[in-house]
Amino acid sequence: MTRVYNFSAGPAVLPEPVLQQAAAEMLDYKGTGMSVMEMSHRSKAFQGILDAAEADLRDLMGIPANYKVLFLQGGASTQFAAIPMNLMGGGVADYIVSGSWSKKAFKEAQRYGRANCLASSEDGNFSYVPAMDSIKVSSDADYVYICQNETIYGTLYHQLPETGTVPLVADVSSCFLSEPIDVARYGVIYGGVQKNVGPAGLAIAIVRDDLISDEVLECTPTMLKWKTAADNGSMYNTPPCWAIYISGLVFQWLKDQGGLTAMAERNRRKAAVLYDFLDQSQLFEGTARKEDRSLMNVPFITGDADLDAKFIAEAADHGIQNIKGHRSVGGMRASIYNAMPEEGVKALVDFMAAFEKENA
């Protein structure tokens, strides 16, 4: 068995100890005589898994008691509709469009009310995050929406918009648990887990109590109403048990690593190795504006599509996998999530240096 360095943007690399534990428990989870996949979601064993996952997540992120943690299905894309359905009672919402994902969310919201685009960086091919000091939140907005880390363009909000009493809703899919955040600054923090947390098929929403109610848009499916999940401990129907189990193991692993402060340090160190190389390279160039760079997704190019293709192919031969940029932008992208070891980033940079020498 040879493991590769997997730079996929998601689904993405998971901690090896988590995979080993999952394999070891596959036929008999802790003496229950069955796999987690075979377990009734109403069983004590599974309730224990769910409760531990929630407690560990609360602990890791410092989630205040007045926030609910919801385990959901359908990915962030389903929440693009659920968010206006749950929050747009006043019919107005503000969106900041900093990439493909916030743009998709914005478009979906327009179907349910008056969604305003407060600012957009589409004019610069989403290579930057719009300036926060020029953001003016609508006085009648039900919420302000951002995608905090745009996976495709490799940008991160290093500063949040000032929204006053208007709740801030943030898609954190690709920066989930990458560093400590102040949960109280947000009304809703949510994301698919398949980038930095666990396997595809689970979305987590952390929602402030007062934003969960029966007063949703009339056509809201029962399953998309957050109150349905909140009132039923995320088990109105069968939840994605396996994805919750694996995510829970990742939470434990994160705690073993020292929690989010330690992860943030490691993530900054890892990102610096790659960005420092890019900044001195004569061949490679990072595409995101420096001050908006993501810690998790690092897109770069040579400026020559053929050379990009050659790099991607040769990298794969060196055990550096899934380094190709998103099909919508081309070039390369290294996703260096929590579970990517520092050696992986060093191996990538070493290979980039060798490739640059050869192709100078």
Next chain:
Amino acid sequence: MTRVYNFSAGPAVLPEPVLQQAAAEMLDYKGTGMSVMEMSHRSKAFQGILDAAEADLRDLMGIPANYKVLFLQGGASTQFAAIPMNLMGGGVADYIVSGSWSKKAFKEAQRYGRANCLASSEDGNFSYVPAMDSIKVSSDADYVYICQNETIYGTLYHQLPETGTVPLVADVSSCFLSEPIDVARYGVIYGGVQKNVGPAGLAIAIVRDDLISDEVLECTPTMLKWKTAADNGSMYNTPPCWAIYISGLVFQWLKDQGGLTAMAERNRRKAAVLYDFLDQSQLFEGTARKEDRSLMNVPFITGDADLDAKFIAEAADHGIQNIKGHRSVGGMRASIYNAMPEEGVKALVDFMAAFEKENA
């Protein structure tokens, strides 16, 4: 490691060879150097998994070419809304209510148009399936809805309603792949996979081409529109990759067992062992009407709640797990899905006989 006989109604027992393969491939799927959970859904390896799963399912069920297979999230409960959203363009639908699940689907549909209850067996605590010969489909109905096997009450439609040109929509969650069916009799066949197919977190819908269109109810979330999944090969966003992978392994296992004809024979044999015992028992009694009995879910009682509790507790000590009836009805329920070996059913009946002797 001791495996138990797991009679859970879902999530439920999976074939042991499938679990073994999943454990063996956990850190390195077929030389890719990564787990299926870590794999980009846009990778060739995952596309291969998805394509094989669909091809094997088509083969097993004999799905005609004019039906699409959609891999979805959110369980059957999300489809309770998606079905009217996708099909109720004319504003009218007929429902047959034969248990909790069809009742829930009926209630959700009432929120989106005029949903008629054609027949109900609620007067008999859902112990039977309404008579098919008295069913009169509304001439203006967009579809007729049934839940083909009601998991909680252990009933199965042994005959389908005659719906003429009106499409029949069937929730088959708890009888999925339990025996061959004539797909062409249905407009939509769908279900959560967590009972008879795979792990929780995946729903499969088999939908006739002409029922998939952009003409959905106006408020339909993009992710609930079947055309979104159909146009994007079930990958508009990241699908529940792991659940698709495991379901695919189960499809292969079913083919290895001889396909659905062989499974149906085995399932009838297994069910007969249990029903024959119940029919001669002086202590235990099956609760579903004989002619409507499910092959998959067998609810039974002693008529004495304390004795039921004693039976459930002692059964657990004998490695017979999750035999408790649904919290809404009490008593016992043995779910004997495809992956429950014949020895499991025999062990249950042997234990029931011994218990009856002791507690006569």
